[in-house]
Each structure stands twice: as structure tokens, then as C-alpha cells.
Amino acid sequence: MLETARYEGRRRLRGAAILTAGVGAYAGFIVWYFTVLEGVDYEDVFRDLPPAMLEAFGIESLSTIEGFLGAQVFNFVWLLGLGLYFAYVAGGTVAGDIETERMELLLSFPVTRSRLLVEKSAALLVPMIAVNALGGPIIYLFVVAVGETVPLDHLLLAHLLSIPFLLVCAGVGLVFSVAVDRAAIAERAAVGTVFVLYLVESVVGGADAYDWIQYLSPTQYYEPTPILIEGSFEPIDSAILLVASLGLLILSQALFERRDI
């Protein structure tokens, strides 16, 4: 039981450590930068920017540490950076093994394809949980270190609610991963798709006639800045993300079942 998830999870440990260290270092830089910029009237600086741009970067309230973190760390790293990262990594999971013919060995095991896929996908939880479970405390410590405070429950929520979002991004990668034979193609297609969805949500948000398009994007259902500032979120959004990630997993299983290796 779960031998594959354990093995694949161990293979992800190093990547998870590097990812967490990188994200932590970037968060440290941003928190430090906040102290440098203190006293600058950000609202003034950004008043002239078009609303679409403010929307795109999630700029709401840069004069507070919560708002600054939301815009600079969560919107950039969690929503865009990690979204693309997990799409990319998931894109390589199956296609990479098919490309190196490792999949032949894996499928000679007494394990069904769908189970193998679920366990390989579950291993993606290792970096996903590491970057949140360790990234959160790192951010909090940095904030405390510069003499600021951020509500712990808001920070916790921002991390927790990012998981369903990241699962959807990984799900997009997984679908491409089982559909093609080459890792590079699956990875690029997955990253491209998640990036386009991110852009679509940002750009179309302002146009009333086509605003339904934004609901296609997973970024629509995870908004870290309001969570950090007010602790406000819609449970239905997370539910939608979880259902979507499950749907993508089931779709990947169906595609994987049918394909030739």
C-alpha cells in the first residue's frame, strides 16, 4: 500500500527543500524591502495606474504588511510562480517516465494504472505541503523580525486555501502528462495553459460582456490579498477548486487507462 507514493514522495524531497528555501529567501527579501519603503505613500504612486493593472497584480493596500505580502509574495509567488511550478512538475510526472521508458517497469508491477497515477500524483503533495507548512512560519518569523505583525489566522488561511488552487494547477499538468509522450511538451503545455488562464482572468476581469471567461481560470477562486487583510474568503471557491482538481485527476486516469505505452 502506498509504496509508490512513498518512493515518489522521497524523490520530491530535494526539490521541495530547494523550492521552500527559494520561496523563503524571496519572502525575506520582500519583508525587508517593505521596511525600506516605509513612509512612501504607495496609494499615491499607484493611483495613476489603470485599474486593470491594479487588479492584475492584486494591489489593494500596499501600505500595510498584509497588503504588501499579498501583492508581492502571494500574488506573485503563490498564484503565479507556484501555480506554474506545479503545472510544470505535474506535466513531467507521467510523460517523463514514458519518455525514459521507466513506465514499462512501473507497469510490470502488480498495480493498476489508475492507482499508479494516483500515487504518483499524491507525491506532488510533498513539495506542495512543504512550501506552505514551512513557508508560512518563515514568512511569519521575517515579519516579526522587522517589528511588524500579521494576523496568524489570516496567514494560515492564505496558505491552507492555496492548496486546492495548486492542486488544480497540478491537475492541468497531469492531464497533459498522460496525453503526450514527451515530458518537455507536457511541461510547456501545462505551464502555458496555467499562464494563459492567469492572464485571461486578469485581463477579462474588467470587461463586463466577457466576464464569464474569468470563471474558467483557477486564479479566480483563490484571492490571497483579501484573505491576508480581512481574513475573508468564499468557501464555495475552495469547493469549486477541489471539485475541479478531482475532475482533472479523473480525466487523467481515463486518458491514462486508454493509452498505449
Next chain:
Amino acid sequence: MSDETDQPLVVEGLTKEFGRVVANDDVSFAVDGGEVFGFLGPNGAGKSTTIRLLLGLLKPTSGTARVLGADIHDEAALTEAKRRIGYLPAHLGFDEEATGEAVLDYHGEMKGDRRREELLELFTPPIERPVREYSTGNKRMLGLVQAFMHDPDLVIMDEPTGGLDPLKQEAFNEFVREERDRGTTVFFSSHVLSEVRRVCDRVGILRAGSLVELENVEALLHRSGKHVRVHASDAAVAAIADLDGVVDPERFTEGVQFIYAGDVNALLRELATHDVRDVEIGEPPIEDVFAHYYGSEEAADESEGNGGGAEARNESDAAEEGSNA
């Protein structure tokens, strides 16, 4: 269930098309329990396709196969059967970053590893080192260990000796014979006849996706004729080379050599009528047997013109009649 033990591998009309390419065309054969079956054919004949079909990696276009009693269309049954199947793929895509030991640990967790230590004494990959540092031979040995470590009833191997040095190859041959004696059924593909000849009880020959021959090794050698080398005058050589059953006569300064697939007595009678300086009649080099099936262009044209396998089979039946007469 008797079917399972008597014939661990039963292939029935297995066909696989990739677009317009027919990789396996109506392939049928059965492998008996406790025998070593060689699946022979040149590169590109479709051997790996058959093997991938048997393991459920590919879905057949039509036909089916039963592996240890499990229908390859039935994923649940085939998955259960895989507990007792060992597989050595042609290309070993191990996790490059892991050590050989970590790879074997994982394989052991998935399917069992009661024979691991014993096998590591015979095949000696440097298991403490990461796989990316392995030579082809070391990877092959790691592959052999994982294929046999759970003491499977049926082992399927795709070109198992590629990359092994001659000593390890001999160890492998010996090992396969011992496994057979323990009751393990071994099915392996190869494009090297000499290897097959040393260890196999029976062989199936695959050509352009069709099974053209299914025989025990001795019969294969028998029906493939004799290698004859005659030293004689030019006139005598011309008469001898015209004999029925002479294949690929090759003249040299003092005589001629050829493969003789006809009646041996007829050959001897013909030889007796000439002034022969020297004659050698022996078992043909294994490569010539191979050439007999694959090398001759007329045979290839003929079989393509007449719909593949059936024609080639008739041709070999004719050879059999000749050599049995």
C-alpha cells in the same frame, strides 16, 4: 486453471496496428509451462510489440492472449497475475538518481524480493552507486535481478543479454537453464540465434509482424539444412550447384559452398558421380539459418506478394518435406 500451469502464455490471433503500420499481424502461439521459449526476429520485426501487448502496455487491435491464465484485456486479472511475472524490458529506464539498492528496495516493496541476495551474488551491479553511473551491462544486471527477485513463475525478457560481457552472458545462459529446471517458464526475445540456440527449448520466428515459424531448436537446425563445402572441378561444381535443394551457392577458387535443404542421399549420389577432392558436410552456421529465413530477397518478395506469414510457412513446410524425405 489447468490451462494456467500447462501453458502460462497463450497468444491467439494477436494483432496490433499503429496507424497503417501492422506491428503484429495475427500472431498465435503458446508457451508450455517450464520451458524456455525464444522469440526470434530481426530488429523491427515486432517482438517488443508482442511483449508490450502481453504486459498490457499496449492494447491489441484484435485478438487476445492469456498470461498465467489472465486475459490481457482484463486489467484486474492481469495486474494480479503480475505478482508472478518478472519483466526485463529492452531499454531499462531506471530512476537515474536513485542507487541500485534504492531501486531494488522499491521493486521489492512492490512485488517481493525473497531471492534478491542470491541473485546479487550471480549478477553484480554496484548497487551502492546511483544508476546514472551504471554501464549498460550493469543496468542489464540490475534489470535481471529485479526481474527474478520475486521468484516469478513466468519471466518475460526483451533482448536480455544486450550489453552483457561474454562471461556474464554465459552465466545468464546457465542461470536460465537452472531456472527452467526449477519450473520457471521463460519467454525471451532475441535477434541473436546463437543465444537462442544455447538456452531455448523452442523458438518462434517473427518476421514483419507475422509468426513464420514455430519449432523446437533441434528441428529448426535440422530443417534449416546442411552446410556443404565441396572441392571439385568446375564442371562438377556446376552440376552440384544445380541440384535441387541447394541454397545460396557461393563459388570459390577450388569449389563451392552452399546450404543444402534437400535430400541428403540425393546429394551423396550426385557427389559420387564426380571427382571430388574434398567435401565437408556439417551443421550450418547459425547466422546462415537466420539468413535462410530473413536474408533471401526472393523469399521476402514472395511472402510480401502473397500476404506474409502463410506463404513463408509453406516455404518452410517444403523445406521440412525435403529434409525428412
